[in-house]
Amino acid sequence: MKAVICAKYGTPDVLRFTEVPAPVPGEGQIRVRVRAAVVTPSDCSFRKADPFIVRFVYGLARPRNPILGVELAGDVESVGRSVTAFKPGDRVFGVSPRTFGAHAEFNCLDENGPLAIMPANLTYEEAAGLSDGAPTALIFLRDIAAIRPGQKLLINGASGAVGAYAVQLAKHYGADVTGVCSTDNLALVQSLGADKVIDYTRTDFTAGRQTYDAIFDAVGKSSFPRCAGALTPQGVYLSTSLKPTMMVHALRTAKREGKKARFVAAGLRQTRANFDFLRELAEAGGIRPVIDRRYPLEQAAEAHRYVETGRKKGNVILTL
Numbered sequence: 001m002k003a004v005i006c007a008k009y010g011t012p013d014v015l016r017f018t019e020v021p022a023p024v025p026g027e028g029q030i031r032v033r034v035r036a037a038v039v040t041p042s043d044c045s046f047r048k049a050d051p052f053i054v055r056f057v058y059g060l061a062r063p064r065n066p067i068l069g070v071e072l073a074g075d076v077e078s079v080g081r082s083v084t085a086f087k088p089g090d091r092v093f094g095v096s097p098r099t100f101g102a103h104a105e106f107n108c109l110d111e112n113g114p115l116a117i118m119p120a121n122l123t124y125e126e127a128a129g130l131s132d133g134a135p136t137a138l139i140f141l142r143d144i145a146a147i148r149p150g151q152k153l154l155i156n157g158a159s160g161a162v163g164a165y166a167v168q169l170a171k172h173y174g175a176d177v178t179g180v181c182s183t184d185n186l187a188l189v190q191s192l193g194a195d196k197v198i199d200y201t202r203t204d205f206t207a208g209r210q211t212y213d214a215i216f217d218a219v220g221k222s223s224f225p226r227c228a229g230a231l232t233p234q235g236v237y238l239s240t241s242l243k244p245t246m247m248v249h250a251l252r253t254a255k256r257e258g259k260k261a262r263f264v265a266a267g268l269r270q271t272r273a274n275f276d277f278l279r280e281l282a283e284a285g286g287i288r289p290v291i292d293r294r295y296p297l298e299q300a301a302e303a304h305r306y307v308e309t310g311r312k313k314g315n316v317i318l319t320l
Contacts, residue, residue: 002320003104004300005066009049012301012308020067023101023108027080030109032092035124037102037318038071038132039295039303040161042267046100047304051242069102069318070095070267073118073127083111091118093127094275095135097267103300105320114270119282122289129289129315133161134278137169137218139266140238145214149174154205154212154230157219158194159185162240164290164314166218167192172286178212180205185313188290206230214238224249224261237261290314 001022004015025031046068049055058064073093076086086092094115101107109115114135118127141147153170157163158179170177171193179194182201189197198205206222211232215222220241227237234257239246241263249261281287292313295303297320307316 001105012304036128072102116275134165137166163218
């Protein structure tokens with residue numbers, strides 16, 4: 001099969017488009033013919049081992065899983081002997097957060113892992129996009145912040161993959177949503193349902209008098225100390241950042257009353273139930289994918305370069 005291989009850590013130039021043996025599904029696995037996958041900032045972090053802690057989890061000297069890619073959509077091509085939840089021909093979408101492998105023509109996934117039947121009204125590319133960002137936002141907003149109707153929520157990075165879905169999910173849960181983004185993306189964030197949009201190039205949301213029940217830093221570019229003044233007395237600061245300082249703030253505020261900083265490895269907490277929920281919400285028109293650019297699989301390096309500019313809106317898709 002064709003695949004993009006990352007045999008060593010480094011710049012996008014380390015990625016190689018080549019032929020490798022197709023994986024064979026185990027007894028409880030399905031083999032998916034990948035039709036679309038996603039390139040995310042996390043893929044770029046894994047590729048270059050930045051932060052360094054990536055090496056301790058995914059390979060000290062070189063990537064343990066050389067085929068990158070977590071989010072995908074495609075067709076079930078074959079199934080293991082004990083599989084009952086899926087059958088050949090099913091259109092599925094989901095994630096492979098532990099073993100990666102989505103940037104290839106085929107990927108084997110556990111039957112009971114975080115994947116589900118695709119929304120009937122979405123294309124493969126849209127379904128792959130939905131699997132990136134929306135599951136992360138769901139964990140942070142529903143499970144960690146427990147967003148409720150009427151609460152005030154600010155989303156920093158509201159036009160990115162996580163932020164764009166966070167806006168839509170927060171509105172689904174009845175929150176009053178303020179989105180923070182650049183000038184070029186104001187209209188997009190408004191179209192996703194934000195009640196108010198702040199242009200960060202002109203206004204510092206931490207300097208005003210408005211306070212929020214939760215601040216979700218979906219791009220990891222702010223900090224708890226900087227945002228604490230914009231939180232209500234029991235407010236929570238959520239961040240997707242893996243920075244050590246964020247971990248320190250989360251530990252320091254965990255046991256005390258008052259404002260808190262929270263981080264979670266959302267990718268490792270995904271379930272089929274989450275993807276079933278997102279499918280139902282998409283089919284009901286309650287959430288829609290936001291796709292910025294599409295690249296063929298052989299141009300994965302170019303996709304990485306674009307993602308690393310930090311200017312993408314929503315998802316960057318690899319097509320197969």
